[in-house]
Amino acid sequence: MLNGVDDLMKLNIALIAHDKKKDEMVKMSIAYKEILKDHTLYATGTTGGRIVEATGLSVHRFKSGPLGGDQQIGAYVSDNKIDMIIFLRDPLTSQPHEPDISALLRLSDVYEIPLATNLGTAEMLLLGLDAGFLDWRPIAKKREIDPAADPLDDN
Numbered sequence: 001m002l003n004g005v006d007d008l009m010k011l012n013i014a015l016i017a018h019d020k021k022k023d024e025m026v027k028m029s030i031a032y033k034e035i036l037k038d039h040t041l042y043a044t045g046t047t048g049g050r051i052v053e054a055t056g057l058s059v060h061r062f063k064s065g066p067l068g069g070d071q072q073i074g075a076y077v078s079d080n081k082i083d084m085i086i087f088l089r090d091p092l093t094s095q096p097h098e099p100d101i102s103a104l105l106r107l108s109d110v111y112e113i114p115l116a117t118n119l120g121t122a123e124m125l126l127l128g129l130d131a132g133f134l135d136w137r138p139i140a141k142k143r144e145i146d147p148a149a150d151p152l153d154d155n
């Protein structure tokens with residue numbers, strides 16, 4: 001539910017990391033805590049636990065990835081509830097739940113959700129978020145909730 005300007009500008013960010021990338025995710029969360037703290041954070045189970053433990057940030061945790069967490073985040077994407085995804089994937093280890101991972105990436109493209117799959121891009125997204133480059137997302141969200149409030153709507 002959106003309440004006022006502050007909530008409207010708060011984005012929903014999903015954070016996911018494969019096992020060999022979890023340390024990287026933790027370091028990134030610590031480094032960008034000041035940016036992340038102003039938004040609503042979601043994560044797959046184990047990744048979320050590591051972030052909470054390392055930063056004290058509040059994180060809504062879904063199931064672990066192999067147990068359906070990627071799919072749960074995908075469902076949120078299809079409901080327009082996720083504005084940005086940082087998914088630090090391990091490109092060198094095969095994952096038992098690869099179809100779930102592909103499905104999440106596919107849905108992110110379907111809904112044009114900004115998605116980083118490595119640390120380099122993740123940092124660009126976080127800095128872009130801080131600079132206001134994602135300010136269009138709340139407008140898109142608002143359009144979904146209240147078409148009459150859409151500033152681009154001529155009707």
Ligand SMILES: O=C(CO)COP(=O)(O)O
Pocket residue numbers: 016017018019043044045046047048063064065066069070101
């Ligand atoms: O497997 C994952 C993403 O595909 C991540 O899940 P966990 O955060 O539960 O380890």
